[in-house]
Amino acid sequence: MMQWPIPKSMKEIRGFLGLTGYYRRFIQGYGGISKPLTDLLKKGGFDWTEKAGRAFHELKIKMSSPPVLALPDFSKEFCIESDASGEGIGAVLTQAGRPLAYFSEGLSEKHQLLATYEKELLAIVLAVQKWRHYLMGAHFIIRTDHRSLKYLMDQRISTVSQQRWISKLTGYDFTIQYKKGSENVVADALSRIPENHIVESANISAAVITELLKEVRNSWEEDPKLKDIIQKLQTEQEVTGGFVWNHELLWKAGRLVVGPVEGLRRKIATIIHSDPAGGHSGIEGTTIKVRSIFCWRGIRKSVRKVVRECEVCQKNKVENIASPGLLQPLPIPSRLWTDITMDFIEGLPSSYSKHSIWVIVDRLSKFAHFISLSHPYTAAVLAQIFIEHIYRLHGMPERIVSDRDPIFMSRFWKEMCKRQRASTNLTSAYHPQSDGQSEVVNRCLEGYLRRMTGENPRQWSRWLPLAEWWYNTTYHSAIRMTPYEAVYGQPPPIHVPYVAGDSAMESVNRVLTDREVMRKELKEYLRMAQQRMKQQADRHRTERELQVGEWVYVKLQMYRQETVAKRRNYKLAPKYFGPFQVEERIRKVAYRLHLSEVSKIHPVFHVSLLKKKIGEQLHEGMVPMVINEKGQPTSQPEEILGRRTVLRGRRVIPQLLIR
Known part of the structure; x- marks a missing residue:
C-alpha cells in the first residue's frame, strides 16, 4: 500500500x-x-x-496501519477476494470484513492474452499460493466476480494451463462464492494498479516501514537547509546538490536523505547491521550497506558506534592476530573462476541431516559458495556435488588450492582433476595458513552462523543460503567492492523494504567496457592488498632460512586419546620431534625432510614448524608412534583388556579398553 x-x-x-x-x-x-x-x-x-x-x-x-489492517485470528475463517483486469490481478485477505494483507501483480504479455475466465482463475491460484501459510489445514472462502468459477471443481478441464493451475489448489479446503463486480471493490482496485508498480504489503512490515518513514520525515524538520530544499522542490524550483522529491520523500543520488537526528541514524544503522542480510558485519561492510540506501553526513561515525556497542558482536567476534613468518602471496589470477580454493568446516552440530560445510572461493573475485554436506561423503560424491554447484555455473577451474584432506589426496580426486586438466596445489603439512583465503572465509561464515542461530545452533543449515548472500554482497577491502559486483559487474539488489530511486539504463557497450575496467582494477587492488598484507604481516615475522643437509626439529600436533582408558598427560610432553635432515627446499618457506620409513606423513613442512638443531648430530630422530591422515600421532594397541557398549542418543556404540 x-x-x-x-x-x-x-x-x-x-x-x-x-x-x-x-x-x-x-x-x-x-x-x-x-x-x-x-x-x-x-x-x-x-x-x-x-x-x-x-x-x-x-x-x-x-x-497500512491499525485499525484498518488487522492481525490474523486462526480460530476464525479466512476469506480471499480476487479479481483480474486486462493488465494485472489483485486480491485481499480478510477476516470478518477486516483486511489482513493486500496482493497485486502485473500480468506478463503472455498472460494478458488469456481469456477472462483463465485470468480470474490465475488470480485465485496466485492468491492462494501467496497466503498458503494462513490457509493450509482449515476451511476458507474464495469470492470472485466471475460466476462460472463458482463451479470450478465440477467443470471439465479443457486446457493444459487450467489443469496445471487447478492441480495447485488440491489439498486445500475451500468454497468459491460469487460476488458482483460492483461489490468486489478492493480486489478490482488492486488489479488495476498502473503497470510496473507491483504492490505487496502485509500488516507487520507495513507498520514498520510506515513508522520509520514517519521518523525520517520528522527528521527533516530539524534541519532548516533541508526544509528549504524540500519547499523549493515542491514548488518546482531549481536546487543544487542532486536532490530529488519523489514519492513524498527527499532523495539524493538515489538515496533517502535522513535529517540530523542521531537517535534515528543509530536506529537505521542498527536495523541494517542486525538484519540477516547485514549479518552483523564489521564497520566497513555495514557502512557500505547503509550508504547504499540512506544519505547523511557522518554515516561511518554513526555505524562505528553501533558496531562497537553491538552486544552480539562483542560476544561472538574475536580480534585478528597476525601470523608469524614472512608472507609469500599466491600469484594473482587473470580471469574469474580459473583459480579457486576449497576447504571444509567440520565439527558442526547435526542440522537436518547435514553435518559439515564445503567452502569454495574464487581467488580473483572472492565470490564464495557454501555447500552443506552429510556424512559420510567420498571423493566420488564430492565430484558430483562439485559438478552440480560449481562446474555448471563457472566451468572447470585451472588451479585448485586445498589442504591435505584425505578426500583431496585420494586417487579418484586426483584422476578427475587430471582428466579435466586442473592442477591441484596442496598446502604444506600442518600449515593451513598456506590457504589463508579459505581460513578467513571459514571464520567469517562461522561467525555469521554463530550470531544468527543464537540459542538454536542446529538450525545452521537453514541460514546457509542467507550466509552465502551476506558474504557475497558485503564490501571486501582487498578488491574494494563486493564479490557480487566483481562477478556480475553491477551492485547487488538492495535487501531493504524501501522505495528505491529511479536509475537510468546504460548501453550494452558501456556495461561491457565497465566490466573490463573492473577486472583490471580487481587485479591492481589485489596486488596492492597483497603488498599491504605482506608488509603488515612481516612486521611480526622473522625470516628463517635453512640449508640442504642441516638438521631440524619438527613441531607436530598433540595426540588426543579418545578411548575409555586412562588418558595420558601431554602437558609435559615435548613439542618438537626429530631431528631430521633437510633434503630439499621446495619454496621460499617450505622444505622437504628425510623422514623414517614408518612415518606416514607428508615430508614437506612450512618453515614456521621447523627449528634448527644446535650442536652435533648424534642419531636420526623418530616420529613417535604412527601418524594418521590428520597428522596426529596414533598408538598401536598391544592387548584388548575389556569391551562395552554405550548408548548415545539412538545409537549403540561399541568401545574397547586397550593397552
Missing part, C-alpha cells in the same frame, strides 16, 4: 478512492482526509496539488 504510485488520471483516482472508501468505517475522519482527492473528480480537469498529495499519503498510512 505504501508503494502505491501517485495517480495520473481521474480513473486512477477513482480506483484508489474505491479501495479506501470500502474501509472508510475503520478510518476516523475519512471524509475530511479524502476531500482534496474527491475534489479532483469535479469538472474542470485533473490538477494534482500539494494538498492532494498530503491527503493521498495520509490515506496510504491509514490503510
Whole structure:
C-alpha cells in the first residue's frame, strides 16, 4: 500500500478512492482526509496539488496501519477476494470484513492474452499460493466476480494451463462464492494498479516501514537547509546538490536523505547491521550497506558506534592476530573462476541431516559458495556435488588450492582433476595458513552462523543460503567492492523494504567496457592488498632460512586419546620431534625432510614448524608412534583388556579398553 504510485488520471483516482472508501468505517475522519482527492473528480480537469498529495499519503498510512489492517485470528475463517483486469490481478485477505494483507501483480504479455475466465482463475491460484501459510489445514472462502468459477471443481478441464493451475489448489479446503463486480471493490482496485508498480504489503512490515518513514520525515524538520530544499522542490524550483522529491520523500543520488537526528541514524544503522542480510558485519561492510540506501553526513561515525556497542558482536567476534613468518602471496589470477580454493568446516552440530560445510572461493573475485554436506561423503560424491554447484555455473577451474584432506589426496580426486586438466596445489603439512583465503572465509561464515542461530545452533543449515548472500554482497577491502559486483559487474539488489530511486539504463557497450575496467582494477587492488598484507604481516615475522643437509626439529600436533582408558598427560610432553635432515627446499618457506620409513606423513613442512638443531648430530630422530591422515600421532594397541557398549542418543556404540 505504501508503494502505491501517485495517480495520473481521474480513473486512477477513482480506483484508489474505491479501495479506501470500502474501509472508510475503520478510518476516523475519512471524509475530511479524502476531500482534496474527491475534489479532483469535479469538472474542470485533473490538477494534482500539494494538498492532494498530503491527503493521498495520509490515506496510504491509514490503510497500512491499525485499525484498518488487522492481525490474523486462526480460530476464525479466512476469506480471499480476487479479481483480474486486462493488465494485472489483485486480491485481499480478510477476516470478518477486516483486511489482513493486500496482493497485486502485473500480468506478463503472455498472460494478458488469456481469456477472462483463465485470468480470474490465475488470480485465485496466485492468491492462494501467496497466503498458503494462513490457509493450509482449515476451511476458507474464495469470492470472485466471475460466476462460472463458482463451479470450478465440477467443470471439465479443457486446457493444459487450467489443469496445471487447478492441480495447485488440491489439498486445500475451500468454497468459491460469487460476488458482483460492483461489490468486489478492493480486489478490482488492486488489479488495476498502473503497470510496473507491483504492490505487496502485509500488516507487520507495513507498520514498520510506515513508522520509520514517519521518523525520517520528522527528521527533516530539524534541519532548516533541508526544509528549504524540500519547499523549493515542491514548488518546482531549481536546487543544487542532486536532490530529488519523489514519492513524498527527499532523495539524493538515489538515496533517502535522513535529517540530523542521531537517535534515528543509530536506529537505521542498527536495523541494517542486525538484519540477516547485514549479518552483523564489521564497520566497513555495514557502512557500505547503509550508504547504499540512506544519505547523511557522518554515516561511518554513526555505524562505528553501533558496531562497537553491538552486544552480539562483542560476544561472538574475536580480534585478528597476525601470523608469524614472512608472507609469500599466491600469484594473482587473470580471469574469474580459473583459480579457486576449497576447504571444509567440520565439527558442526547435526542440522537436518547435514553435518559439515564445503567452502569454495574464487581467488580473483572472492565470490564464495557454501555447500552443506552429510556424512559420510567420498571423493566420488564430492565430484558430483562439485559438478552440480560449481562446474555448471563457472566451468572447470585451472588451479585448485586445498589442504591435505584425505578426500583431496585420494586417487579418484586426483584422476578427475587430471582428466579435466586442473592442477591441484596442496598446502604444506600442518600449515593451513598456506590457504589463508579459505581460513578467513571459514571464520567469517562461522561467525555469521554463530550470531544468527543464537540459542538454536542446529538450525545452521537453514541460514546457509542467507550466509552465502551476506558474504557475497558485503564490501571486501582487498578488491574494494563486493564479490557480487566483481562477478556480475553491477551492485547487488538492495535487501531493504524501501522505495528505491529511479536509475537510468546504460548501453550494452558501456556495461561491457565497465566490466573490463573492473577486472583490471580487481587485479591492481589485489596486488596492492597483497603488498599491504605482506608488509603488515612481516612486521611480526622473522625470516628463517635453512640449508640442504642441516638438521631440524619438527613441531607436530598433540595426540588426543579418545578411548575409555586412562588418558595420558601431554602437558609435559615435548613439542618438537626429530631431528631430521633437510633434503630439499621446495619454496621460499617450505622444505622437504628425510623422514623414517614408518612415518606416514607428508615430508614437506612450512618453515614456521621447523627449528634448527644446535650442536652435533648424534642419531636420526623418530616420529613417535604412527601418524594418521590428520597428522596426529596414533598408538598401536598391544592387548584388548575389556569391551562395552554405550548408548548415545539412538545409537549403540561399541568401545574397547586397550593397552
